[in-house]
Structure formats: C-alpha cells, structure tokens
Amino acid sequence: MFLSELLPVKEAFRVIDENQVRMGVEEIDLDDAYHRVLAEDIISRFDSPPFDRSAMDGYAVRAEDTFGSSPENPITLRVVDSIGAGDVSGAETARGEAVRIATGAPIPEGADAVVMEEYTILSGDEIRVIRPVSPGENIAPRGEDIGAGERILKAGTLLRPPEIALAASAGHGRVKVYRKPSVRIIVTGNELVDPSGDLEPGKIPNSNRYTLKALVESAGGVPDVLHCGDDLEGVKDEIRRAADEYDAVITTGGTAISKGDVVVDAVKDLGEVLFHGVAVRPGKPVAFGMVNHKPVFMLSGYPVAAMVQFDVFARYYLMRMQYPEYRHRTVRRTCTGKVASAPGRTEYLRARATDEMVEPVRSRGSGIIRSMVESNAYIFLDENKEGISEGEECDVILFDSMII
Structure with missing residues (x-):
C-alpha cells in the first residue's frame, strides 16, 4: 500500500510497528555488554554474597561477649586469628575470643557479629571493646542480595553498569543479547561535498554524512555511510545492494512530496513505499518502505528535518530492533x-x-x-x-x- 496523503503521526507509527523486524541473538563477554539488551533471562548460579561476610573492618565476636561494654567499662577479648578479604579462618571463635577481620571476609565459626575497629582498643593480642554489638550486626548474610537459582534479570533488560554488576555477582561472564543492527546510510545530493575542501559555486558541505552516522551509533546501530548522486539507477543499485547486505537502510535527500524524487522512486521500483508524507513538523516529506524485507527510512536532505525525522521514526525502529520494550518517553x-x-x-x-x-x-x-x-x-x-x-x-x- 502506498499512501501519498499526509499520514497522522499515530498512523505512521502503526505502519512502522506492523513492519517491525527484530534482531537475532548473539552471546558476548560481559566486558562488552554495556548498553546491550538481554535476549534471555539471567538466573543466578550463586548466592550473593556466597557466605556470611563482614560489612566492616573490625573484629568478629560472639555478640553476648560485648553486652554491657562501654568506654568506662570496656570488655577484654583475646584475638586468636586474623582474616583478610579472600581468606578464611580455621579458628572457631570461642567465648571471650575475637578474630580480626577485613571488610568482605567470611565470618568465622562461632562468631555472630562484628565490632567496628573504631570501637576497640588493641593492646598486644587483646582488644578492649567499648561498645556492645547485637547478633548479626555488621554482617552481610549469605544470599542477602540474590539467591542461587533466582531470576535476577529479565530478557529485554537494558544492561547498565548496575545490571552488569548483578550478572557478574550471579556468576555470568557471558550473556546473550540482541545483535546490533547494521545500517547503510545513503546520503544523496549532487551538491554535497567534503566539508574539509573548498566550496565551489552551488556546493554545500555534506553535514548529513556525519550527523546520520552519529545518530545511528546513538541508537545502538553499526553505521556504514555512502554518498550517492541524484541518479535514479545509481540510487537503485545502492539501495538494492544495501538491502541485501545490511539490516536497515537510511537515506537522506530525494523525498520531496511535490515531485517524484529519486529515492522514493527507487524504493517503489525495488519494493514497497508504505508511506510518503507525515503530518509532522518539521520533516513532513519523510517516507518509509521495505525492500527485501529490510526497512528503508527516507529522510529529508535538510539537516534539522533529517535529525528530527530520525529521532521520531528511525530511532524508534532501530531501538526496537534490539530493545523490544523501547518507547519514546515524555x-x-x-x-x-x-x-x-x-x-x-x-x-x-x-x-x-x-x-x-x-x-x-x-x-x-x-x-x-x-x-x-x-x-x-x-x-x-x-x-x-x-x-x-x-x-x-x-x-x-x-x-x-x-x-x-
């Protein structure tokens, strides 16, 4: 179906949604997972923390041994061992004993609390405790954060630093994510030239080449840019090739509604133009079609119109290729x-x-x-x-x- 009249924006989104293509799945290292989207649920392999651990630097003790302590009435305990992070203690904390412990180290047998170091006075192999602790104080219990077998992240979750930390804590060094879409950007226009050169009469710098590349990258896509003249057959060849080799195609220029411009005509010849012209400002000559089951977004040659058209329509599509739950949020x-x-x-x-x-x-x-x-x-x-x-x-x- 080709619609020449101006579509309401809601109808344009409906057409886009009906022709939405999803990306396949790949497994990647967690090192490369920032701002990727999970394609499967993540189930924890471990409890986190995997053992009762100290939340403070201090001394692991039996809480009851500290009851009644104060600066005026300190209680003396004998230090029988020392545990650093990553170490374990073979000592069992008996009545009247303490084990020096670092933050993150496992709580030794017999102990049920940690006295913060600042509430103790060390003297040889003894400490004087000047503040009581209650059972469980300053201890992070096993499984406090997540439990083994628990679903901790759902498919469709965008992986930010906190989600990456959670996946690692749950024992996952690799994750399955949606593949990033490859996007061929075809910038049309005989008047466009490299911005670093001199301008001849009638020529303008090709800003769209750089703008669209950055916009595609900001939407999680992998762009490849080509400049093409305003020749119909040349444009058709490039769009045909792009639809064979890439996941999506974006063009700029050649979309004016008042006449048959080359890009829209090329897509009509190769596939289907699903709409051309939307009741949106700026950028009403935006067009969308499908060639070889690949989406083709035809944007204006005017830089600002192209940026807005991309943000409103093409970004929405590219994001949903790899992030099914994406919506523009107001x-x-x-x-x-x-x-x-x-x-x-x-x-x-x-x-x-x-x-x-x-x-x-x-x-x-x-x-x-x-x-x-x-x-x-x-x-x-x-x-x-x-x-x-x-x-x-x-x-x-x-x-x-x-x-x-």
Whole structure:
C-alpha cells in the first residue's frame, strides 16, 4: 500500500510497528555488554554474597561477649586469628575470643557479629571493646542480595553498569543479547561535498554524512555511510545492494512530496513505499518502505528535518530492533513562553529543558543546525493541541532519554 496523503503521526507509527523486524541473538563477554539488551533471562548460579561476610573492618565476636561494654567499662577479648578479604579462618571463635577481620571476609565459626575497629582498643593480642554489638550486626548474610537459582534479570533488560554488576555477582561472564543492527546510510545530493575542501559555486558541505552516522551509533546501530548522486539507477543499485547486505537502510535527500524524487522512486521500483508524507513538523516529506524485507527510512536532505525525522521514526525502529520494550518517553515541564501550533499536525519543537521548566528555541527553520545545538529536548505537541500558553505544563522528550 502506498499512501501519498499526509499520514497522522499515530498512523505512521502503526505502519512502522506492523513492519517491525527484530534482531537475532548473539552471546558476548560481559566486558562488552554495556548498553546491550538481554535476549534471555539471567538466573543466578550463586548466592550473593556466597557466605556470611563482614560489612566492616573490625573484629568478629560472639555478640553476648560485648553486652554491657562501654568506654568506662570496656570488655577484654583475646584475638586468636586474623582474616583478610579472600581468606578464611580455621579458628572457631570461642567465648571471650575475637578474630580480626577485613571488610568482605567470611565470618568465622562461632562468631555472630562484628565490632567496628573504631570501637576497640588493641593492646598486644587483646582488644578492649567499648561498645556492645547485637547478633548479626555488621554482617552481610549469605544470599542477602540474590539467591542461587533466582531470576535476577529479565530478557529485554537494558544492561547498565548496575545490571552488569548483578550478572557478574550471579556468576555470568557471558550473556546473550540482541545483535546490533547494521545500517547503510545513503546520503544523496549532487551538491554535497567534503566539508574539509573548498566550496565551489552551488556546493554545500555534506553535514548529513556525519550527523546520520552519529545518530545511528546513538541508537545502538553499526553505521556504514555512502554518498550517492541524484541518479535514479545509481540510487537503485545502492539501495538494492544495501538491502541485501545490511539490516536497515537510511537515506537522506530525494523525498520531496511535490515531485517524484529519486529515492522514493527507487524504493517503489525495488519494493514497497508504505508511506510518503507525515503530518509532522518539521520533516513532513519523510517516507518509509521495505525492500527485501529490510526497512528503508527516507529522510529529508535538510539537516534539522533529517535529525528530527530520525529521532521520531528511525530511532524508534532501530531501538526496537534490539530493545523490544523501547518507547519514546515524555516528561512534564512548565513552558516559559507561548507557542503557536496549527491543529492537524504533530509538532516536535526544539527546546531547552531544565528539571522543572522548558524554553522553546525560537529558530525553527529546517536548515538551522544551531537550533539543535541549543536544544536538549523536544516539546511534543499532539495533532489535536492548539499551541501552549506561557506557564502551561507540556509534554517533553529529553534527548538523553532516547539514547541507548
């Protein structure tokens, strides 16, 4: 189905969801697991901690031996052994005895508490305890964090440093994760040239080449960039090759709705254009199709429009290829100024957000790259929303929340 009329944004997402492709699974070292997404549940192999361990540097004791102690009435205990982290003690702590112990070391037999070092006075092979402890005090019991056989992480979990620490504590040095999608980026335009060279008349620097590469990386993809001219057959050849060799294809340029531009025509010839033109601002000429069962996102050649189209549609798709639960998340902020908006289209306004407020960036042109630099969020205006009043709460999508 090819739709030439402007689609509502919700309908565009419906079409995208109906054609969502998921990535396969690979097993990787935990060293490489940061910001990858689990493809299976993680079951703990061990209790963590695997034994009762000291939570403090001090002395392992029988708690009852310390009852009644104070600075004025210290209780004397004999030190019979010393345990460092990673060591064990063969001594059994008897009545009137103590074992010097380091944080993380296993509690010796007979002991049921740890006196912090600062509440003791060492003299030869004896200590004077000046503060009592209760049974279990300053001890992390076996399995306090996780138990052997417990499901500690669910499939679909994004692995941040805390999740990686938990997996390691549970005895896993390798994990199964969704593969990162490989993405061919095809930047079209005869006018585009390397930014490091001199500009000839009619030429402009090829900023999209670098922008889209970074955007794909921020969405967890593995990009490969190509610059192609505005020749239909040449564009078709590159898209055909990309659909054979990569998991997804993103193009920029050649998507104008007012005429048959080469990229959209190329995808129509090779596969199916599922929509061309969305009621969104900026970036209404965005298109989406499938070639050889691979998604093809056709973005505007205007840099800001391409960035917004990527964030709204292509990022959503790439993230869900490897992170099935991903959704754009909105937060509420108070708008510092009045914003006008026409009903019937969804707007993603560049803005600068703080913890409580959001200020619209006034430069809205699709070619004003600086407006993106000045922004850290989008103000999201639904198609039924007719602007925002100063001081009104509004929905905001933070840039940081979209990065995998």
